[in-house]
Amino acid sequence: MEAADRAEQFIPAGLASLRIEADEVDLAVMSAAHQMFWPAIRALLSLELGDLEPERNPDLSRAPEKA
């Protein structure tokens, strides 16, 4: 319920700010997606990665250069 409550606030506000229209079915799908992804996104944002900086324009066909 808690996650659903957040979705009820977050999704309509986000859509309104971007002027994206949504019907009831859209909102139901988005609510389900939000409940699935949002806790994981919060966990991702909380992941402590120290001072790790992302590779700049990494060549994904090769191993990374040594940090």
Added chain:
Amino acid sequence: MNPLDLSLRGQAAAIAAGEANAAELLDATLARIEERNPAINAVVATFPEESRSMLAEAPDGPLRGVPVLIKDEWPLPWRAQRFGAAELLAPTAPGESGPYRALRDAGAVVVGVGNMHELGAGSTGNVSVYGAARNPWDTERCPGGSSSGPAAATAAGLVAGAVGADGLGSVRFPAAYCGLTGLKPTFGRSAMAGHHMEAVTTLIVSGPLCADAADCRLLGSTLFGEELAAGAASGLRIGVVRDTVSEDVTPEVDEACGAAIEALRTETGGEIREIELADLDAATLAGILIINAESLGGVSPERLNDLDPGISPINRGFLKYRMLLPAAAITQAERVRTLMRRRLAALFEEVDVIAWPTIPAVAPPLEAPLVELPSGTQTADQANVRGAALANLTGIPAISVPVGFGSEGLPIALQLQGAWGADELLLDAAEALERANGRRWVDARPPLAQAEPAGA
């Protein structure tokens, strides 16, 4: 044997040796598609005139005269891709894509376009503007996605090989569900030109779906534009991870994959090493976030307010939800990518391959693509992506190899992942696994592929 039922390399060799007539093979392939496709909805377009023109002009390449299917993800000179959807949110037009050119230059004949999960956004193949594709092993089951049609068509013997695409497992899932071998190449090694996301994607690659590793080597060499030389895979150091990807799987998947890993070790005279690979959940989410962000290029709110009504409700809603993803999470996802690439680079100093199940459970029903796992009931998409995203996120190659059947007669598959550029080693390892189990799983055919046409 009917040339239609030969392997991809067998068809190529038979034509080269004058033992099979390429024009007759093309006609027979088109007839078989007409005969068997209604049961699986794997092929969404054929174009006999264009296919015959390709054959007439085919150079004397390694696939001369061999019919191949291509996923609805690249344009052909006579047909734009539809991406399995009522509309594509990116500009699209007929043209010579990279995979098309690679096939043409190898002498292959593009015989049709394969169905796919709508917008590439699913691991099951049960949602498509063309209608769901069906699994030849049980037509009430999902064939896997998003390369659903290429896999189902190859498993049902409509063609001996097909070109798919893999952005978060989309070659490996359908290969696993349909009992095929599927290679997700190292990022950047296989032909991608003409894909509507080519300029922005850092995850999607083209890849072959075939019955076995030798056919994947042949079709892969075509897509790579270089020969994928065979080796021995001796003394293979096999890394195994004790984590959700290997443990939250059904007992029959656990048993079959465990036996396959041990068989691979024995066959190669290698060893099994338990390894640590932390933050796999974060890596999975990072892959999902990045591919969703990349696919938003050029998508405006106005565009989303004017979607074709033929787009499925689930993708309509999710397309709009994508717009709300926080930029900070995308940035963090890129940091996770760097973290996992560095960890993998270190791990591949200790092991040659990392092995875990491609899919945690066999193909679920089309009507309700859910899987029952030790952790509980999950959507197949949620469960499948956990084992696939790492390779796309980091760029490493991966291969799915059939290793058994579940109690319902549906295929089970093992995934092997290697270091950047180790595509050849993965094919070698897959061939070693085939030898180890007497080719029992790669030579198995679904009932549909054993059927003879009425009156034959």
